Amino acid sequence: MRVERLEPVFEQLKARGEAALIAYITAGDPSLERLSDILRLLQDSGVDMVEVGFPFSDPLADGPVIQAAMHRALQGGTTLPRVLETVAQLSPSLHTPLIAFTYYNPVQRYGLERFARDAVQVGFTACLMTDLPPDEADEWLHYARQYALQPIFLLTPTSTTERIRLVAERGQGFIYCVSRTGVTGARDQLPPDLPALVARIREHTSLPIAVGFGVSKPDHVRQIAQIADGAVVGSQLVRYLHEFADSPHWQTAIGEYLRGL
Numbered sequence: 001m002r003v004e005r006l007e008p009v010f011e012q013l014k015a016r017g018e019a020a021l022i023a024y025i026t027a028g029d030p031s032l033e034r035l036s037d038i039l040r041l042l043q044d045s046g047v048d049m050v051e052v053g054f055p056f057s058d059p060l061a062d063g064p065v066i067q068a069a070m071h072r073a074l075q076g077g078t079t080l081p082r083v084l085e086t087v088a089q090l091s092p093s094l095h096t097p098l099i100a101f102t103y104y105n106p107v108q109r110y111g112l113e114r115f116a117r118d119a120v121q122v123g124f125t126a127c128l129m130t131d132l133p134p135d136e137a138d139e140w141l142h143y144a145r146q147y148a149l150q151p152i153f154l155l156t157p158t159s160t161t162e163r164i165r166l167v168a169e170r171g172q173g174f175i176y177c178v179s180r181t182g183v184t185g186a187r188d189q190l191p192p193d194l195p196a197l198v199a200r201i202r203e204h205t206s207l208p209i210a211v212g213f214g215v216s217k218p219d220h221v222r223q224i225a226q227i228a229d230g231a232v233v234g235s236q237l238v239r240y241l242h243e244f245a246d247s248p249h250w251q252t253a254i255g256e257y258l259r260g261l
Contacts, residue, residue, distance in 0.1 A: 006174055019228060022047070022230050026053040029070070029076075032073075035083075041251050066184055066234065091122055100124045100126070116143040120149050126150035126152050137151070152175070187214035190223055211231055212231070
């Protein structure tokens with residue numbers, strides 16, 4: 001069941017005094033055949049939204065854990081069309097919103113309009129292209145809006161006020177606030193200036209704000225819930241999915257980690 005928009009999900013959680021738990025996974029790692037089981041497990045473990053990462057050969061925004069996951073997925077034969085096909089088979093039984101998390105290059109090769117249309121058809125609510133800045137996104141935004149695929153953009157600690165306003169104007173669903181400069185990856189502590197960054201973004205938008213990059217522990221999620229509308233957990237989850245890939249108890253291990261957040 002495709003969720004039409006992300007904002008109402010945040011509103012429902014806010015009414016309960018909660019922030020959204022958003023999980024990132026790399027499609028095809030450990031295998032594309034396991035993607036369905038992983039998505040069901042995330043839904044059953046209290047995850048509010050899922051970012052489905054489309055593997056790309058040059059993932060510059062990602063740290064070593066997700067880079068390695070993308071490499072394994074590509075080596076295993078995962079392609080953009082195969083991810084869409086797999087999600088299409090599962091999405092009717094899901095009520096957790098799905099966000100396509102991708103780089104621009106594979107989508108451009110597939111076709112911008114074709115991707116926007118097909119992503120919506122198979123069940124995606126939104127799409128975040130990590131390396132597509134909002135001021136260069138006119139063509140993509142045209143097709144995303146035509147097919148009602150919500151476009152999400154990133155903001156970082158170095159984003160100017162002009163960039164914040166542009167993302168607030170052009171983005172939908174939520175704003176992805178990158179907690180620190182650099183690539184993805186688990187960290188021990190969140191940056192001390194994160195509350196100020198979120199507050200600066202809030203001055204220019206009513207969109208929900210979700211914080212990602214370096215979020216891996218229950219304490220991180222609790223801290224983020226006090227200042228933002230959602231927390232994105234990625235690298236640590238991807239690491240566990242790889243570490244427990246061959247274990248008969250992988251679902252128990254992953255479920256315990258997620259419920260602990």
